[in-house]
Amino acid sequence: MTKPTSTQLCEDVLREGIEYNITHNIWPSLNAIAARMLARSTELTDAYEELAEKLDARHKGLNVFFDVLLGATYLRNPVATAQSRADRAELVRVNAQIAEVARELATLIERRSEIHNTTDFHSDTHYSVCGVIEAAAERIPLFESWVKEPLGRLSYQFDLKYWPSIGDFALELAEDAERATPVAMDAAAAAATTGKRASPKDFFSALLENLDESTRRYGGFLPTGFSLTDRTLATLGTCVLDRGPDEPFDADYVKSLRQKLRRQELA
DSSP states (O other), X not given: OOOOOHHHHHHHHHHHHHXXXXXXXXXXXXXXXXXXXXXXXXXXXXXXXXXXXXXXXXXXXXXXXXXXXXHHHHHHSHHHXXXXXXXXXXXXXXXXXXHHHHHHHHHHXXXXXXXXXXXXXXXXXXXXXXXXXXXXXTTOHHIIIIIHHHHHHHHXXXXXXXXXXXXXXXXXXXXXXXXXXXXXXXXXXXXXXOSSSOOXXXXXXXXXXXXXXXXXXXXXXXXXXXXXXXXXXXXXXXXXXXXXXXXXXXXXXXXXXXXXXXXXXXX
């Protein structure tokens, strides 16, 4: 029986993934990336040789690698990372708005309390944080079953001097929002959004991070210390990001990026 070539091994993994996704009606975007790789097969010959040499198809290595590659392309391509950066910027703006509005709300609540206490008028509004909590949770069955009664006992046992005011709560929301700093949900997201502007470097940074997290060192299936040459990473990036013949990534580009990432790790 003829031994399959490196290209056949790698493309069989891609085709199996496409077939699985079609059968289960999932991940059409990943299928599009895999199909792009199949269409650019000749460009990937050397890359596939290195992959087949370093990863054993029988022990999930190739499957895991392509899962990571396709996932990183889908989640961390230049368009996606530009959106991630926009999302981070919006989170900063929203926190600033919350801080401003909550501080204004705290001031208004305290002013209302002054009016209640110093004039002939009063409005039938909440005056204790326990009352606010109970009213806000009245449609939560678990609160009604487990929390309402003990909270009620506490509110009767300890009068208002033991509790923060409603204005204090609003002020804490303001200060909490002012202290808030956007934090990425995972290391790959952080790696893909560290620079000032979105660029293909975001994709490579996230890919390298995800590959490292998929090694046996972290309980994955890729060999500990698994690494690809700069040339292979450049070729893979060129194909999955659909770069044309006049704009390919080269080994020097990836080498420079890796050196920069290592310097950041050591800093």
